Amino acid sequence: MSDSSRPPVDSMQTLRKVLGVVGSYTHLLVVSILLAGLSVVLQLYVPILFGDAIDQIVAPGAVSFDALRSILKKIAVLVVVSSAATWVMNIINNRLAFQTVKDIRSRAIRQLQKLPLSYLDAHSSGDIVQRIIADTDQLSDGLLLGFTQLFSGIITIVITLAFMLSKNVGITLMVLVLTPVSFLVARFIATRSYDMFGKQTETRGRQTALVNELIGNQKVVKAFGREAVASRQFAQVNEELQDYSQSAVFFSSLTNPSTRAVNNVIYALVALVGARLILGGSLTVGGLTVLLSYANQYMKPFNDISSVVTELQNALACAARVFELIEAEPEVPEAQDELFSRGGWIDIEDVSFSYDKEKPLIQGFSFHAKPGMKTAIVGPTGCGKTTFINLLMRFYDVDAGSISVDQQDVRDVTRHSLRKAYGMVLQETWLKNATVRENIAFGRPDATDDMIIQAAREAHSWEFIRRMPQGLDTVITDESLSQGQKQLLCITRVMLCLPPMLILDEATSSIDTRTELQIQEAFDKLMQGRTCFVVAHRLSTIREADQILVMRDGRIVEQGTHDSLLEQGGFYAKLYRSQFAGTETD
């Protein structure tokens, strides 16, 4: 609680931002708070009325039915009003929470499409998904509902105290003084079980890792006849876990009985003191009933509030993460002009670029490609060939120098018009979880089935599409296609658009020869007469290229033709010999 009493400045800011999102629903929030107040007051007042009612039933002949009936009628009305208030409040809270989440998510997805790649590359996709989905939920649950709960909790405590005081000051003070005891007990147990939970979590983590490793590779375990060893290994962790779990489960389940016991003692004390006061004439039986039921109820908001406070802090942290995403700097604004494509001249002039300003990557790089020219990008795995793609497609902007397409600087035209001029097939084959048709027509939603089938034929994908259960209407899932088939679909997708320039990423060894041949043929068909950049793995592609860019550790280290580069005897020559030596000597 002490942490929350002085919230740091930035969490105040976050809170303001959340209220900004709530903005259009402010009236709902206000109504919700009013209703919360109303229902709490009524719910607390009803036991008092019941107490009064009981006071009308003293003994045979001493029952005042008139007074009793009027009290009971009053209760009936209040109970109905209070139930209605709670119901409406619940519905409003739901609406408030779900609409806010919806609004935040919809802002987030818009932001996602506008964020620079540098932001997205620097954050794991799991982390961003977490912000958009889970953190947003937490934000609405914790912050909005937490707020109403906190509010009604405080009202409950204040009013309970007021009502109790109105019945009897002494007993109220006694309850006030004794209440913290149950907190102390709960705190004491919590710290004990926290230790055990830590050990349980740690051991369970090890066990899960072991299960993932061994069961995940069960075939290897069997291939080496290691079943018995695996069982022994597992048994060891499993027994360790048993000890910790048993203690953790036990200790954590002590909180409730302990606080209940403390409450029961308080209850007994209230009964004792109350009874003596009744004898002394300063309290009625009805009053005692009220005090007893309050003594029980009084604890609840305290427990609620302490859990709400934790939740609020948690929710604020989540909100901060969500806003960090939503308010991240979007891409530099668009130019207005469309790219006017005239065949695909590409001029890279004196370009410098780096992801991290501390580590310069590309410096003073110049390069020119004529329409129809084929450029191979070569280098060992992990040499940063994607950097090149990033710059051409303007996923990243250059730090200095310029890249122009058909004499237009890429920064002076819209991103869409630039990107439409390129066809891109990456090695990481990304397909939507949608039908084959939707995937192929991704870049051209208006394409007819005939056009789609024609493109599929040319890209050699029609053969397997035809054999799929629902043909073009088959929904693609991650497992339903082989790597090679995915690649063919990605090619088909570009085949349908036929842009003037191409960026291709050749497949590596995971694809079998026949499919690779089909992919190669499809690539060749695509490349005819287009300016192409090929991240090349195949010797024939490299040899046929008009120009070769050799990359190493993210830098472009050499450029030239196959023969001129071999003659240079530099990195390319070395790479060529180590990668393809087998062809010459074997």
Next chain:
Amino acid sequence: MRDLLAFLRDYRKESILAPLLKLAESLMDLLVPLVVAAIINQGIAESDEGAIFRFFLLLIVLAILGMAFSFSAQWMAAKASVGFSTKLRQALFDHIQSLSYRELDTLGTDTLITRMTSDINQIQNGLNLGLRLLLRSPFIVFGAMIMAFTIDVPSALIFAVAIPALSLVVFGIMLLSIPLFAKVQGALDRLLGMTRENLTGVRVIRAFCKEQQEIEEFDRRNDLLTSMNEHVGRLSALMNPATYLIINVATIFLINQGALRVELGALRQGDVVALYNYMAQIVVELVKLASLIITLNKSLACARRVQEMLDVKPSMEYPTSLPAELPQTDEAVRFDHVTFSYASSGDAVLSDIDFLAQKGQTVGIIGGTGSGKTSVVNLIPRFYDTTTGTVTVDGMDVRNYPAGELISRIGIVPQKAVLFEGSIRDNLRWGNEDASDDELWAALETAQAAEVARGKDGQLDAMIEQGGRNLSGGQRQRLTIARALVKRPEILILDDSASALDFATDLALRRAIANLPGTMTVFIVSQRTSSVREADQILVLDDGELAGIGTHDELMEKCPVYQEIYYSQFPDERPSAARGHAGEEVAR
């Protein structure tokens, strides 16, 4: 489900005592209103201070006893549920160890892992809660009602009406909302899937300028999720106000009835207070019971799934011992008209495969993806049984080897280079627990992996992280080869296990294996013709059939499938091929 209960046998005492102790605790709770009534009726009404104090002490005793009962119940429940899940987890793990490849394929790794981890944890939670609370809540609800009847029958009749009404509301809302919650979860999962898709495909989406369409699709799903959420929200919003209303209306009737009974002299004021308190206890317990039932329901579903898994019987049977007379032969592996299909798909992956590998031979297996290369080598250690035809190893049908016997003679390097957390030494000793360091180094040398170990601090003691994360693909592959060699197998199977190696290393590896002493038979599965070129015989597979068998030179003569593969990899050697136009020239 009955079978699962067997794991609770060692904790029979605990699992019976836990609920009983919990009942004892709730009995203490149930007595409290009676004692308070006694304070009012005897203490206050008769101005007996001694009685008030005695009843107060009784309340304290009840509180302490309640806590003691509760503590012991929690302990018993924790012991029984954790013990149960520990035993169950071990049994399931051992059971998985006994399954053959066929069952592993059908069940799937993800399923196995989920059963082992989250499902069993859920069962443990359910059991723990069930032992403690399943009896308690109904006991308090009905206990309260019975207590009410002992106080005054006409007043208690109100309980008999209120409890079913409350149950109807609480369980009705729960039952109606459970399937709705499942739907909401589904919609949320789809939204999550779409967000993830947008992130992994950000380059493609931007390259095709599809940002706006993605936003629109997201909005549609987002709206759908929101309206579903509000729909189910409206339902659960009823729970609190409805129960509150019912319980208070019932209380109004109760007090009214109580007043009549007191007026008649059948009841005293304290009794009315007691009845009022019992009414209050009911609603809390009903809500608890409802959420407990949801948890238990989930746990039971998990338990059923675990039970199903335990019911899967290993499909392979093994003789208990080797036959007395072992055949003396030079044959290492023979396939006799073997046809084979995986359980999951009925189509034959291998049809009529027939070949013989002599001891000491190197056999290359080549063909496209899905041509059945891996299936062939999987039949040699009897990972699967053939559909028809026989596989013999060392002249004996593989089905005649006792469990573990065949595996001990064969070293396998699987396609996926998997290493385990532990030192390099630990990993290599998977092949042979007793191997000396010299033997390990020798295997590393042959596998071209000695430099990998030498490059690490601690050499053989260098730690490999989970899944071999701290090694490159090529390093992992070479270590898995060494691991198989440590076994000194009679038959070595390399299943496309040099794919991450460059040509020079691949060549050195093959030469080193060929130069090993002894008569090890080697199977090399590969996509590259250069890897199998020097083999004594090469099996060419095409769509599950043997398209050719022979040496490289023989196959170049007569096997078109082999020729196609070869020329695609060495376009320059294609007769009459115009240099540099490989792709267009290849006849399909």
